[in-house]
Amino acid sequence: MFPYIVRRIFVMILMLTILSIITFLLFNAVPTDPAKLTCGKTCTPEIVAANRIRLGLDQPLYVQYIEWIKGIFVGRTYGSGTATFDCSAPCLGYSFRNGEEVTTMIVDALPVTLYLAIGAFVLWMLIGISSGIVAAKNHGNWKDRTIMGISLIGYSLPVFFVGLLLLIFVIVRWNLLPYPDYASPFEDPVAFFQTMLLPWLTLAILYAAYYTRLTRSQMLETMGEDYIRTARAKGLSERVVFRKHAFRAGLTPIVTSAGLDLAGLLGGAVITEYIFSLPGLGRLAIGAVTEYDLPTITATVLVAAVFVIVANLIVDILYAAIDPRVRLS
Amino acid sequence: MSLVEATETQAVVGRTLRQLAWARLRKDRVAVVSIFVLVFILFIAAFGPLISKWIGVNPYDFNTDLLSDAGSLPLGPFGGVSLEHPLGVEPLTARDISARLLFGTRISLFIALSATLITVVVGTVVGIVSGYSRGRTDTLLSRFMDITLAFPLLLVIIAMSPVLEQRLQAWGLPEGNPSRITTLILVLSIFGWPYLARLIRGQVLSLREREFVEAAVSIGSSNRRILFRELLPNLWAPILVYATIAMPGLIGAEAALAYLGISVVPPTPTWGSMLEESVGYFTVDPFYFFVPLSMLLAAVLSFNLLGDSLRDALDPKADRN
Numbered sequence A: 001m002f003p004y005i006v007r008r009i010f011v012m013i014l015m016l017t018i019l020s021i022i023t024f025l026l027f028n029a030v031p032t033d034p035a036k037l038t039c040g041k042t043c044t045p046e047i048v049a050a051n052r053i054r055l056g057l058d059q060p061l062y063v064q065y066i067e068w069i070k071g072i073f074v075g076r077t078y079g080s081g082t083a084t085f086d087c088s089a090p091c092l093g094y095s096f097r098n099g100e101e102v103t104t105m106i107v108d109a110l111p112v113t114l115y116l117a118i119g120a121f122v123l124w125m126l127i128g129i130s131s132g133i134v135a136a137k138n139h140g141n142w143k144d145r146t147i148m149g150i151s152l153i154g155y156s157l158p159v160f161f162v163g164l165l166l167l168i169f170v171i172v173r174w175n176l177l178p179y180p181d182y183a184s185p186f187e188d189p190v191a192f193f194q195t196m197l198l199p200w201l202t203l204a205i206l207y208a209a210y211y212t213r214l215t216r217s218q219m220l221e222t223m224g225e226d227y228i229r230t231a232r233a234k235g236l237s238e239r240v241v242f243r244k245h246a247f248r249a250g251l252t253p254i255v256t257s258a259g260l261d262l263a264g265l266l267g268g269a270v271i272t273e274y275i276f277s278l279p280g281l282g283r284l285a286i287g288a289v290t291e292y293d294l295p296t297i298t299a300t301v302l303v304a305a306v307f308v309i310v311a312n313l314i315v316d317i318l319y320a321a322i323d324p325r326v327r328l329s
Numbered sequence B: 001m002s003l004v005e006a007t008e009t010q011a012v013v014g015r016t017l018r019q020l021a022w023a024r025l026r027k028d029r030v031a032v033v034s035i036f037v038l039v040f041i042l043f044i045a046a047f048g049p050l051i052s053k054w055i056g057v058n059p060y061d062f063n064t065d066l067l068s069d070a071g072s073l074p075l076g077p078f079g080g081v082s083l084e085h086p087l088g089v090e091p092l093t094a095r096d097i098s099a100r101l102l103f104g105t106r107i108s109l110f111i112a113l114s115a116t117l118i119t120v121v122v123g124t125v126v127g128i129v130s131g132y133s134r135g136r137t138d139t140l141l142s143r144f145m146d147i148t149l150a151f152p153l154l155l156v157i158i159a160m161s162p163v164l165e166q167r168l169q170a171w172g173l174p175e176g177n178p179s180r181i182t183t184l185i186l187v188l189s190i191f192g193w194p195y196l197a198r199l200i201r202g203q204v205l206s207l208r209e210r211e212f213v214e215a216a217v218s219i220g221s222s223n224r225r226i227l228f229r230e231l232l233p234n235l236w237a238p239i240l241v242y243a244t245i246a247m248p249g250l251i252g253a254e255a256a257l258a259y260l261g262i263s264v265v266p267p268t269p270t271w272g273s274m275l276e277e278s279v280g281y282f283t284v285d286p287f288y289f290f291v292p293l294s295m296l297l298a299a300v301l302s303f304n305l306l307g308d309s310l311r312d313a314l315d316p317k318a319d320r321n
Helices: A001-030 A045-054 A061-073 A102-137 A142-156 A159-173 A190-225 A224-232 A240-266 A270-275 A281-290 A293-324 B002-009 B017-027 B031-053 B097-132 B136-150 B153-170 B177-192 B195-208 B211-218 B223-234 B237-257 B271-281 B286-313
Strands: A076-078 A083-086
Touching: A001 A061, A001 A224, A001 A293, A001 B136, A001 B153, A061 A076, A061 A281, A076 A281, A102 A142, A102 A190, A102 A240, A102 A270, A102 A281, A142 A190, A142 B286, A159 A190, A159 B237, A159 B271, A224 A240, A240 A293, A270 A281, A270 B153, A281 A293, A281 B153, A281 B177, A293 B136, A293 B153, B017 B031, B017 B286, B031 B097, B031 B286, B097 B136, B097 B177, B097 B195, B097 B223, B097 B237, B097 B271, B097 B286, B136 B195, B153 B177, B153 B237, B177 B237, B195 B223, B195 B237, B211 B223, B223 B237, B237 B271, B237 B286, B271 B286
Parallel strands: none
Antiparallel strands: A076 A083
C-alpha cells in the first residue's frame, strides 16, 4: 500500500506542475498587453510602463512563471529599490481590478463555495441513492418508471433553468424567502439558511437525477452477478442480500463519481453562484473574466484544478484500500 | 407434435449485432418516438431559413406596431400569436419568435453537432492509440487526459473564450459570429474528448488481448491497419452511444454559456440566447419562454432517451431475441 501511495503522490506533483504551467500560459500569454489591464480608464502610458516593471511583466514568460510559483511557496517582493512591497507566502499576485491580494479574495470566497457544495452534496446523495435503490428494487413496475421519468427530466433540464425557476417562483412570485443576501453562518445563521436553501436545491435536483440513474444501473448490474445468486441460494434473506452483498459492491463506483463531482463543485458552481449572487469562487472567476483580471482568473482556475487533482488522488487511494487488485497494476 | 413443428419452422439464423440492435430498436417505442422527434428537429435545422421565408417571417424585423404602448408587451393571446406570427412576437422588440426559433435551431444544432464530431474523432483516435500502445505513449496520453479533465470545465471555457477568439481573429477569421461560433465549438471540444478517450482506451485494453488482434499481428499487419481496421469496427457501439449522450450535454452547455452572455453575438438567435432573453419576461409573458424551452427540452430528452435505448439495444450481453 505504502509504495503505491508514494508513487501516486509523485505523479500528482508532476501533474500539478504541468497543470500550473498550462494555466499560467493560457492566461498570461495573451495577445493583449497585460500591463494595460492594470489600471482602468485613468491609464497614462507612464503608469502602464511603471506597472509593467513593478509587476515584473517586462520579464520573459518563464521568469514570470518562476516568480509566480515562488510567490505561492515562499512569497515574493514586487518592485525594486525604495518602492518595494512584499506579498507573503501563499501569494497569488494582486488583482488588476482593485489591487487587492488575490489570496485574500480566494480565502474570502472559498467558504461560500464550500458550504454550497457540501450542503448540495449531502442532499443529492441522500435523494439520489435512496430513489435509485427504490427504483432498482421495483425494477420494471410503475414506481421504477415514475422515478426514472422524473430523474430523466431533472437530468435534461439546463442548470440555469432550474435555478431561475426556483428564484422566480419561490422568491419573486410567492415571496416565500427573502432575496438572496449572503451572510456567514456564524454571524447570521437564519439569513445563511434562507440564502443557501435554493442554491442547494438547484444543485441537488440536477445531481440527484444523475445519481438516481447511476445507483439504479449499478444496483441492477450487481443484482445480476453470480455471487448474489449464491447468497440467495445459501438461504440469506432478501434484506441481507441487498444490504450486505449488493449495496456495498454497487456503491464503490458511486463513491468514486461522488468524490470527483464534489471536487468539481468546490472549484466553483459558476452558474448557481451567479444566479443567486453568492460571493463564491465561481462568481469571483466570472467577475475576473469580464474584467480581464488575469491574476485572479489564473488563481481561481489553479485552485479549482488543484481540488480536482487532490480529489482524484484521494479517490484512487480509497479505491486501492478497498480493492487490492488496483495496487498491483 | 407442436413442439417439433415449432423447432423446425424456426430455423436458426445467425444475426449480426447490427441486425439485432436494429431489430431491438424498432421494437422500442420510446426509441422510435425519439428518432421521429430528432428527425423533425434536424429537418427544421436544415430548412429553417427556407421555412421562415415560406411562412413570411423574418427573425430580425421589428414589428413594434404589435406591442402595447404601456410596457411594450405583445398584444393578443399567448404573446401575440396570430396567423402572421404563429408563435407570437417578442416583448420590447416584437421580432417574430417562430422565425427566431427556426434560425436558432440551426445554429444551436450546428454548434452541438460540430463539437460532438470533433470530440468523437479526437477521443476515438487518442483512445485507440493510447489503449493499444503500451508503455510510454500510453502513460503520456493518459496523463494528458487526466490533466485536461482536472480543469474546471465551465470556468476555463468562460476564461478562455475571449482569448481564443482574439487568436482566431488574428489568424484571419472574420469578427463577429464566424469567430465566435468557431470559438464555442473549439472550447466545447477541447474539454469533451478525454471522456470518450478514456472509455475507448478501456475497451481497447481488453480488445487487444483477443485472438483476432493476435492473428492480425502474426500475419504482419501494420499498426495502422490493426488500429483502424481491426479495433475500430469493434468500438462503434460505445462511440455511437457516447455521441448520442454527448449531444444533449453540448446543447445544454451552449444554453448555459448563452445565459452567462458568451454565446453568439446578438441579434443572432440560438436556443440558449432565446432562453436567456425570455427568462426575464417569464412572469409577464410565459409563452415566450416556453417556446425555446420546449424545443430545447424536446431535443435533449430525445437524445437522452435514444442514448439509453441504443445502449440497451447494443448490449452484447442482452438476450438475443
